[in-house]
Amino acid sequence: MNQTDTPQNIIYTVSKLTTALKAVLEENFPFAWVTGEITNFNVPLSGHYYFTLKDDHAQISAVMFRGQNRNLKFMPADGMNVTGLGRISLYAPRGTYQIIFEYLEPKGIGQIQIAFEQLKMRLAAEGLFDEKHKQKLPYLPRKIGIITSPSGAVVHDIIRVAQRRFPNIHIQIIPVKVQGDGADKEITSALELLNRCKDVDLAILARGGGSLEDLIAFNSEIVARSIFASEIPVISAVGHETDFTIADFVADLRAPTPSAAAELAIPLKHELMQRCQKLKNDIIASGYNRIKAFRDVVDRLDSRLVDPRKHLQENRLKVDDLSFRLIRIAKNVVARKHELTSWWADRLRIKNPRSQVLKIKDKVDILTYNMLYYIKISLNKKRSKLEAQGAKLFALSPAAILARGYSITRTLPGKIIVRSSESVEIGQDLDILLARGSLVCRIERKSINGQKDI
Numbered sequence: 470m471n472q473t474d475t476p477q478n479i480i481y482t483v484s485k486l487t488t489a490l491k492a493v494l495e496e497n498f499p500f501a502w503v504t505g506e507i508t509n510f511n512v513p514l515s516g517h518y519y520f521t522l523k524d525d526h527a528q529i530s531a532v533m534f535r536g537q538n539r540n541l542k543f544m545p546a547d548g549m550n551v552t553g554l555g556r557i558s559l560y561a562p563r564g565t566y567q568i569i570f571e572y573l574e575p576k577g578i579g580q581i582q583i584a585f586e587q588l589k590m591r592l593a594a595e596g597l598f599d600e601k602h603k604q605k606l607p608y609l610p611r612k613i614g615i616i617t618s619p620s621g622a623v624v625h626d627i628i629r630v631a632q633r634r635f636p637n638i639h640i641q642i643i644p645v646k647v648q649g650d651g652a653d654k655e656i657t658s659a660l661e662l663l664n665r666c667k668d669v670d671l672a673i674l675a676r677g678g679g680s681l682e683d684l685i686a687f688n689s690e691i692v693a694r695s696i697f698a699s700e701i702p703v704i705s706a707v708g709h710e711t712d713f714t715i716a717d718f719v720a721d722l723r724a725p726t727p728s729a730a731a732e733l734a735i736p737l738k739h740e741l742m743q744r745c746q747k748l749k750n751d752i753i754a755s756g757y758n759r760i761k762a763f764r765d766v767v768d769r770l771d772s773r774l775v776d777p778r779k780h781l782q783e784n785r786l787k788v789d790d791l792s793f794r795l796i797r798i799a800k801n802v803v804a805r806k807h808e809l810t811s812w813w814a815d816r817l818r819i820k821n822p823r824s825q826v827l828k829i830k831d832k833v834d835i836l837t838y839n840m841l842y843y844i845k846i847s848l849n850k851k852r853s854k855l856e857a858q859g860a861k862l863f864a865l866s867p868a869a870i871l872a873r874g875y876s877i878t879r880t881l882p883g884k885i886i887v888r889s890s891e892s893v894e895i896g897q898d899l900d901i902l903l904a905r906g907s908l909v910c911r912i913e914r915k916s917i918n919g920q921k922d923i
Contacts, residue, residue, distance in 0.1 A: 484561070491559035494566060498557035503529070503568055504576060507549045518545060522568070530567040531555070537571055542584035550576040585688050589715060592690070597697050598718045604702040606722060609736060610670035612639040614701070616659045617675040619644040623706075623727045627675060630731035635738040641669060647676040652686035657695040664700055671734055672701050674716060675727040678709040687714040696720055706730035871904035878902075881909065890915040 481489070505522035512518060516535035521528050533553075545551065553573035559566045575583045592598065613631070617623050624642060631638055643662065645655040656674065663672055674696070676687070686692060687707045696703050696719045705720035706727040717723040724730035863869055867877065878887040881898040893899070893912060901908040 483564075487559065487561045487564060491561065494557045494559055500554055500556055500571075501568070502552065502554055504552040505529075505550070507545055507551060508547055510545055510547050520545065520547075522551075530560075530565060531570060532567060533570040533573060538573075541573060543575060544587055545573065552576045585715070588688065588690055588693075589718065592693055592715065592719070597693060602697065604721045606702050606704070606734065607670045609741070610638075610734060612641060612669045613734060614641045614643055614663045614669040614672045615675065616643045616645055616656060616663075616672060617727070618647045621647070621677055623675050623677050626728045627673065627731045630728050631735050634732065634735045638735055646686075648679065648683045648686060653689035653692050656686060657691050660695045660699055660703070664698075667701075669701060671704065672699065673704045673706060673724075673727075673730050673734060674720065675706040675730060676708070677727070678712060684708055684712065684714050687716040689715070692716055693719045704730045704734055868904070871902065874904075876901050876903050890917050 503522060505524050505528075508521045508523055508528075510518070510520040516538075518533040518538050520531050522531045523529075531553075533555075551573050552575075553570040555568040555570035555572075557566065558569055596602070615624060615627055617627075619642060628640065631640055643659040645659050646652040647656075660672065660674075663669055674687075676684075684707060687705075693715045696705070696716055702721045704722045704724055705714070705716045706724040706729065707714045707716055710725035722733065724733055871877070879885060879900045879902070880887060880893060881900050884900060885892075887893055887899065893915065895912050895915060897912050899910050899912065901910060
């Protein structure tokens with residue numbers, strides 16, 4: 470090999486060098502466990518997770534494709550410390566290397582616990598845990614559906630407590646898986662079946678204690694939403710008294726243990742029988758008391774009743790007495806009316822209308838004469854006054870003035886009265902009104918204050 474063929478003298482294109490480096494990285498680091506803190510977390514429309522993994526001294530770009538991240542039980546976020554398994558690769562278009570994660574889990578706290586807390590916060594924000602959505606449990610359920618494993622001790626504990634509290638209560642067992650793959654779907658299907666059939670009044674979701682991994686089905690979102698959507702009240706009795714699941718928060722009532730769930734759901738039969746007997750005795754005693762009270766009322770009314778014949782005799786006497794009083798009152802009324810009529814007849818005779826008419830006629834004649842006399846005097850006064858006013862009016866009228874030799878001069882056209890020689894022009898036509906007739910003249914000359922042709 471000559472000098473130009475040595476590695477130091479080989480000239481690479483950018484693509485070839487990048488491809489070579491990518492091959493070196495992928496061959497030497499097919500898979501690697503990496504731990505660090507997430508920053509710049511981003512989820513585009515494609516659904517892939519893009520973020521940067523860093524520690525105190527360095528950082529590396531990371532990606533987790535949608536096919537892998539949909540299996541995660543938690544949602545990554547900025548500031549979260551994680552550990553994951555991935556492949557080292559180089560992204561040629563940008564010339565940057567990155568790690569493609571196949572598996573990811575929180576560091577320090579378990580993945581299941583993270584998923585539990587995130588789901589709990591999300592469902593709480595949606596209102597699935599609110600008390601206003603809780604249904605009231607039936608006081609004495611006609612039929613109870615138990616959703617649990619048929620082979621565990623839970624179902625036997627519930628049946629034992631139920632038979633002790635109410636021996637002949639109707640219980641229906643819906644067998645499901647309570648852990649493992651598909652357990653959440655079986656629980657959801659059992660709840661949907663009870664709601665479709667509508668033949669139970671109460672559902673109890675139960676299983677024994679276990680680790681957080683064992684209770685994962687009761688912390689799933691589909692089980693929580695099926696409990697929330699159930700029209701049948703649901704009691705959650707999952708795990709021991711210290712265990713809490715998402716199902717406990719969504720259910721209408723949480724029981725600390727399956728046995729406690731049976732005690733909460735089923736009343737004591739002998740207590741109910743005692744109460745029924747007490748209510749029966751109270752009803753009987755109340756009935757006897759009411760009958761006695763009615764009997765006392767009847768006795769009081771009976772003592773107040775009188776023989777009808779006695780009533781008839783009393784009423785007959787009362788009618789006779791009222792008849793006598795009515796006749797006496799009528800006679801008195803007739804007598805008073807007769808006296809009043811005689812009195813009015815005497816007054817009418819005294820005040821005969823004919824005499825009154827004659828008196829009024831004489832008075833009218835006198836008033837008529839007086840009225841005509843005063844009218845004649847008033848007319849004479851008015852006539853004298855009218856003549857005097859007429860004379861004054863005639864003396865001031867334009868016709869009288871004209872008759873004394875005066876005239877009225879008016880312009881033509883317009884017929885405006887001329888009061889000054891300044892208001893007319895030489896050659897202008899004038900209309901002169903006389904006592905008899907009028908003249909039309911033309912101005913030949915005019916003067917004012919002795920000055921001519923002004």
